[in-house]
Amino acid sequence: MPNSPNNRTTRSNSFSNTQIIALNDIKILIDNSKNEILTAVKGDYDSVRDEVKRFCDTITTLIEKIQRMDDRNKELESKIESLETKIQSMEQQRHFMTEEDMIHEAEDRFRRRKYLIVSGVQEQTTGTVDERREKDEEYIKDIAKEMGIDDFEPEEVFRIGIIRNSKPRLIRFKCSEIKEKYSFLRESRMLRNVPRFQGVYINPDLTAAQRKRDAELRKELKARREAGEKVKIRQGRIVTIEQNFQ
Numbered sequence: 001m002p003n004s005p006n007n008r009t010t011r012s013n014s015f016s017n018t019q020i021i022a023l024n025d026i027k028i029l030i031d032n033s034k035n036e037i038l039t040a041v042k043g044d045y046d047s048v049r050d051e052v053k054r055f056c057d058t059i060t061t062l063i064e065k066i067q068r069m070d071d072r073n074k075e076l077e078s079k080i081e082s083l084e085t086k087i088q089s090m091e092q093q094r095h096f097m098t099e100e101d102m103i104h105e106a107e108d109r110f111r112r113r114k115y116l117i118v119s120g121v122q123e124q125t126t127g128t129v130d131e132r133r134e135k136d137e138e139y140i141k142d143i144a145k146e147m148g149i150d151d152f153e154p155e156e157v158f159r160i161g162i163i164r165n166s167k168p169r170l171i172r173f174k175c176s177e178i179k180e181k182y183s184f185l186r187e188s189r190m191l192r193n194v195p196r197f198q199g200v201y202i203n204p205d206l207t208a209a210q211r212k213r214d215a216e217l218r219k220e221l222k223a224r225r226e227a228g229e230k231v232k233i234r235q236g237r238i239v240t241i242e243q244n245f246q
Contacts, residue, residue: 075240078229082238085220108207114175115205116184123168133157140173146194147187149180172205
């Protein structure tokens with residue numbers, strides 16, 4: 001009979017045998033192809049090796065370029081953020097300052113252009129006002145000599161602020177030339193290595209508006225350093241410290 005158990009068994013065995021043959025043929029084909037590939041690779045091994053090395057070198061170069069571009073983008077983002085903050089601050093300042101205030105600010109900055117402020121200098125408690133002033137003047141001259149500013153003669157030297165027993169007042173002095181002022185500011189770091197002048201700092205004589213802006217900059221600088229940025233203040237703005245990563 002067409003659908004007898006014997007016939008079904010025969011068809012089943014026949015299908016199974018056909019399946020086994022087909023799988024064996026595929027396995028043989030895969031093995032043959034694999035052997036052909038291995039033979040081809042082994043036959044030109046040096047060429048394949050060189051090609052792989054060139055490919056790896058190219059990938060490495062691309063990764064390095066991408067890394068440099070990423071670092072540069074971060075630097076530019078930092079500069080843009082700093083510039084936006086500065087512009088915003090200037091806009092706010094202009095908003096609250098009248099035209100008359102801006103004129104007074106410009107005049108005040110012009111008057112202070114040759115002055116410097118020295119902090120951390122102990123104040124004399126004996127002698128007349130003139131004698132104490134002469135002591136401060138000699139101290140300023142000694143600082144100048146230490147910095148290599150020879151024959152410096154300040155035009156004015158005087159203490160500012162209210163006398164307090166716990167803290168010496170600031171010294172304000174005037175340079176005869178703008179270049180002398182910038183020499184003091186540029187070389188002031190040298191004082192750190194001189195025991196006599198440790199704890200003594202020299203800064204520009206700023207207006208109230210400039211001091212406010214300076215405080216804001218230092219606050220921003222601290223926050224960005226705590227966030228992991230390598231930045232510093234230069235010429236009234238925050239800049240990224242250059243790194244030799246190339």
